[in-house]
Amino acid sequence: xxxxxxxxxxxxxxxxxxxxxxxxxxxxxxxxxxxxxxxxxxxxxxxxxxxxxxxxxxxxxxxxxxxxxxxxxxxxxxxxxxxxxxxxxxxxxxxxxxxxxxxxxxxxxxxx
Amino acid sequence: xxxxxxxxxxxxxxxxxxxxxxxxxxxxxxxxxxxxxxxxxxxxxxxxxxxxxxxxxxxxxxxxxxxxxxxxxxxxxxxxxxxxxxxxxxxxxxxxxxxxxxxxxxxxxxxxxxxxxx
Numbered sequence: 001x002x003x004x005x006x007x008x009x010x011x012x013x014x015x016x017x018x019x020x021x022x023x024x025x026x027x028x029x030x031x032x033x034x035x036x037x038x039x040x041x042x043x044x045x046x047x048x049x050x051x052x053x054x055x056x057x058x059x060x061x062x063x064x065x066x067x068x069x070x071x072x073x074x075x076x077x078x079x080x081x082x083x084x085x086x087x088x089x090x091x092x093x094x095x096x097x098x099x100x101x102x103x104x105x106x107x108x109x110x111x112x
Numbered sequence: 113x114x115x116x117x118x119x120x121x122x123x124x125x126x127x128x129x130x131x132x133x134x135x136x137x138x139x140x141x142x143x144x145x146x147x148x149x150x151x152x153x154x155x156x157x158x159x160x161x162x163x164x165x166x167x168x169x170x171x172x173x174x175x176x177x178x179x180x181x182x183x184x185x186x187x188x189x190x191x192x193x194x195x196x197x198x199x200x201x202x203x204x205x206x207x208x209x210x211x212x213x214x215x216x217x218x219x220x221x222x223x224x225x226x227x228x229x230x
Contacts, residue, residue: 037214037215039215039216039217041157041217043157048116048219048220048221048222049207049209049217049220050220051216051217051218054215054216055215060216060218092156092157094157094159094216094217096214096215096216099162099171100159100171100172100173100174101147101159101162102159103149103156103157103158103159104156105156106156106157
């Protein structure tokens, strides 16, 4: 199965700063259609999990433009520019290239 | 408003069975593939099962294969997870999620807790 590694368990950030969360896959997530099957999710207490980014870099409808997905092959990054207090959450990457689908271990964004 | 509402969780003994339900509203349930994902206490997310929109295909994680069965009733907008031979390591919050394609999991429920303990 494909392993996704999110190295940082926690990241500390002040409001207004930029933060990057990385996700490394054990094999390329590029499919023959030219798209990467890597998506990012936000999990906040008391709220349903929210899809932020799909195909590595496309924002889901309604997601603020400060959320930016990038990367290719096996290395992917979720960047949050101008972090807002409501961005404090857990962030997960997910690969849907091959079954079993697998998540990264998650990165907790915390306020300094 | 899109909603996925899970139910059926609880405290059960090892070896027991339990059936979870997930009722969908606010979107065309019969057009979406449906997933079950779980999260053990203080742990990350684990995908455990997928059923296609028309029930034509079902897939499972190795950790639950042979013990759990995913099913759906499109006439009732409801997804199910039948869990047999439950183990302590199945203790987790169980979420259902809807996906129009394998691009992403579009909608998630709030989750239902399953605790397996003697």
